[in-house]
Amino acid sequence: MSYECILYEKKEGVAMIKLNRPQVLNAMNKQLWIDLEDALQNALEDPEIKAVIFTGEGRAFSTGADLKDSKGRSLSAYRDYLISLQEVSRRIIRFPKPTIAAVNGYALGSGYELSLACDIRIAAESAKFGSPEARVSSSVTGGATRLLQDLVGPGKAKELLFTCDYIDGKEAERIGLVNKTVPDDNLMGEAMAMAKKITENSALSLNLIKKGLNMAHEVSLEALMDYEVEACLATVSAPERKEKLEEFTQRKK
Numbered sequence: 069m070s071y072e073c074i075l076y077e078k079k080e081g082v083a084m085i086k087l088n089r090p091q092v093l094n095a096m097n098k099q100l101w102i103d104l105e106d107a108l109q110n111a112l113e114d115p116e117i118k119a120v121i122f123t124g125e126g127r128a129f130s131t132g133a134d135l136k137d138s139k140g141r142s143l144s145a146y147r148d149y150l151i152s153l154q155e156v157s158r159r160i161i162r163f164p165k166p167t168i169a170a171v172n173g174y175a176l177g178s179g180y181e182l183s184l185a186c187d188i189r190i191a192a193e194s195a196k197f198g199s200p201e202a203r204v205s206s207s208v209t210g211g212a213t214r215l216l217q218d219l220v221g222p223g224k225a226k227e228l229l230f231t232c233d234y235i236d237g238k239e240a241e242r243i244g245l246v247n248k249t250v251p252d253d254n255l256m257g258e259a260m261a262m263a264k265k266i267t268e269n270s271a272l273s274l275n276l277i278k279k280g281l282n283m284a285h286e287v288s289l290e291a292l293m294d295y296e297v298e299a300c301l302a303t304v305s306a307p308e309r310k311e312k313l314e315e316f317t318q319r320k321k
Contacts, residue, residue, distance in 0.1 A: 069110065073100035075125065076107050081267040082260065083111040083120045088177075090126030096178045097147065105156045106126035107165060118274070120163070120260050123170040124179075129195070132177020135204075150209060153178070156266040157210040160185040162282055164275045166266050170259035171195045171237070171246070181210030184219070187244040187278065188262065191237035192255045197245060198234035214285070218246050232304060270312055273303050 069076045075086040080158035080274045087094040094100075095143050117228065124130055138146065160167060160182070169175075171191040183197075184187050191197075201207050208229065216225040220243045228235070235289050237249035250258045266274065276299040283292055 069104045070105075071103040071107065073097070074103045074107060076110070076116070077241075078117065079086045079260075080185070080264060081116055081118045082263040083107070083114070083117045085111075085120060085122050087122075087130050089134075090124075090128075091315065092131075092134060092181065093128035093174060093232055094124045094126070094130040095137075096130055096132065096182075097137040098314040101153050101156050105159065108156075108159055112164065117165065119166045119168065119263040121168045121170055121263055122182060123256065123259070124172055126173075126260065127174040128173035128179070129171045130177075130178050130179025131170070131174050132200070133206075137205075141249050147196045154209060157181065157185050158280070159217075161211060164278065165271070166263075166274055168240050168263055169199070170255050172255055174198075177206075177208075178210065178232075180315075181212045181215075182214040183210065184212055185210055189245040190239075190255065190259050190262065191240055191249045192252040193249055194252050195237040195240065199229050199239050200232045203232045204232065216245075221245070232276075257262065270303065270306075270308055272306050276302060 073087070073089055075084075075088045077084040077086075085104065087096070087100065089095060089097070089100065091213070110118050114298055141149065166188070167186040168188045168190065169185050169186040171189060173192070173194060174196045175183050177200060180197055180199055199212065201210055216228065220228070224243055228232070239245065240246045241249040248258070248318070280292065280299060283295060287295075
């Protein structure tokens with residue numbers, strides 16, 4: 069599967085989506101967002117894919133929006149562009165299959181926000197996270213104003229967004245921004261190991277659990293608990309339930 073601005077690869081039930089504009093440190097232009105949306109649709113429709121890994125080609129995950137791409141854009145066109153990229157971000161946040169960001173090098177601005185939209189973040193020790201938007205008279209997108217607070221708390225989120233400070237992988241792990249930090253050479257191995265562990269589990273269960281986690285911000289506790297009943301019934305009545313129970317029994321012997 070060929071794209072202009074990303075690389076797409078399938079391996080052992082995992083889709084690898086690699087941002088591929090290394091000459092500009094994977095700065096995100098309109099075509100890259102279009103490619104991302106198409107790759108997500110392909111991963112969604114492929115029954116063999118049970119998890120998705122996002123990473124960057126070369127020295128960076130992504131340094132954020134390609135400012136050259138926006139030069140000369142009218143305010144109306146900018147609004148349309150922002151609305152379209154917000155929709156792709158929503159698709160990543162709500163994507164039915166688990167997503168992992170394997171963050172190599174710089175993850176700034178929109179690149180930072182892409183990592184926040186993923187379910188799990190694994191960072192290389194050399195990773196650098198930051199939101200420089202306020203330095204260039206811009207603002208954050210991709211749901212970052214909520215996603216960042218959910219991970220590190222309101223006070224730390226405000227500090228990072230207001231100061232535009234960059235933090236490395238170890239500090240990101242310390243404050244809860246990433247799940248783990250690993251040596252640079254181990255990044256993709258760790259991400260793939262995590263993804264493979266996920267793919268061993270029921271696709272239906274993963275889908276329904278992720279949906280419930282996302283609903284937690286949008287509905288009451290009562291409504292969420294009602295959903296949990298229906299989700300559990302859907303899984304235990306699925307054909308693969310018997311197969312998974314048999315696998316579990318064999319492991320216990």
